[in-house]
Amino acid sequence: MKLNRIITAVIASVASVGLLAGCSGDGKGDSEASGGAETRTVTDSSGADVEVPADPKNVATLHYAATETLMDLELPPVGQGGYQEPTVPKDWVDELSDIPVVAQEEPDLEKLAEVSPDLILAPNILEPDMITQMEEIAPVYQFTLRGGDRANWQQRVQEVADAINQTDQLAKLDADFEAEQKRIAKEYGDAIEGTKLGVVSSYEDNSAYLWGSENMVSSLFTPLGFDWSAKEDESIKKYAKATQGGNKSGIKEPEAQISMEVLDKSLSDADIIFVTSNMRGEYDELTQKMLDSAVFKDLPAAKAGHVYPHGKATIAGYADAKYGVDMAEKAIRDYQKG
Incomplete structure (x- = not known):
C-alpha cells in the first residue's frame, strides 16, 4: 500500500473523531471544527510549538525512552519503538509484546499510520523530512534523547509527561524514587x-x-x-x-x-x-x-x-x-x- 493512500485514510479516520481540530489561543480546540475535542500547545525539545490533544488516547512512541514513561504512568502506547526483552521489567513483557512495533532505527510510516495515533512521541535524532512526513499522520512531539541535555533523564521523562498531560501523576513517582x-x-x-x-x-x-x-x-x-x-x-x-x-x-x-x-x-x-x-x-x-x-x-x-x-x-x-x-x-x- 502506498504511503499517501495510508496517510489519507488515517487523516480521514482521525478527523472523523475530531482529533485534528484547530486550537484557539487558550489551548482549547474549536468545538465546531473538532466535535468538542480540546487541544493544548506544548513546546518540544526542538523548540517547536506543537498542538496536541489535551487528553491523548492513542499515543505512539518511536523509542523505548518514551515508552517506559507511558508504562510507568500505566498508559501503554498503541505503537512503540523496538526493544529487547531483557532490557524491560519482567512484569511488562507480556503487555509490551502485544503492542505493535512501529519503529526500529527509523519509523515504519506504514505501520505507524495503521495504529492511528493521535500523538507521536519521537526522539530528537530524526531528520526534518521524516518529522514532516509523520506530521501528516498525527502531531509529532520531539523529546530529548541526545545532545547537551541527554544526561538529565528526569527532564526527558518530564517532557514526555508534559506532552501527554500527565505531569501531576509523574510527581508521585519522582517523590517515591528520591x-x-x-x-x-x-x-x-x-x-x-x-x-x-x-x-x-x-x-x-x-x-x-x-x-x-x-x-x-x-x-x-x-x-x-x-x-x-x-x-x-x-x-x-x-x-x-x-x-x-x-x-x-x-x-x-x-x-x-x-x-x-x-x-x-x-x-x-x-x-x-x-x-x-x-x-x-x-x-x-x-x-x-x-x-x-x-x-x-x-x-x-x-x-x-x-x-x-x-x-x-x-x-x-x-x-x-x-x-x-x-x-x-x-x-x-x-x-x-x-
Missing part, C-alpha cells in the same frame, strides 16, 4: 563515604564505554553517597566526541567510547566498578568479553572483587532508575563485607 535514594544514603552513608565509583559498558569489540559524573547514571548513584572516579571523568573529557551515538546537537556529552588500551588509566582509582547489564543483571557478549580481558581483570576494583552489574546506563524512566538503585544497594552490602 525517598528511596535518601533511605539508602542514610542507611549506608558511613560505609561508603569516600568510596570512588566508576561505570563502564561495552558496545563495540575491543572497546569500552565510559559514563561520567555528569551523566544520567550519576543521578542514580551520587545521591547514595558515592564519589566518582576522577580518572574516568578525565578520560571522558579527553575522548568524548560530539558526533557519537546519533547526537546532532554539536555538544559533547559526558560519556565516551575508548579503546581497551586506555581502560586501565580510566578506572584505576575506582573502588567499585558498576558494569552495564540488562534488567536481569546479565551481561551481553561484548560486555563479558570486556570483563574477561586482561586489562579489565588488572583493575584494582576487579582484583578486589568489587565489580557489579547495575542495570541500564541509559535511563528511560523510573522503572530503570529504581532497578539501578536496587542493584546499587545489593552492591553496597557486598562491598561492606570487604
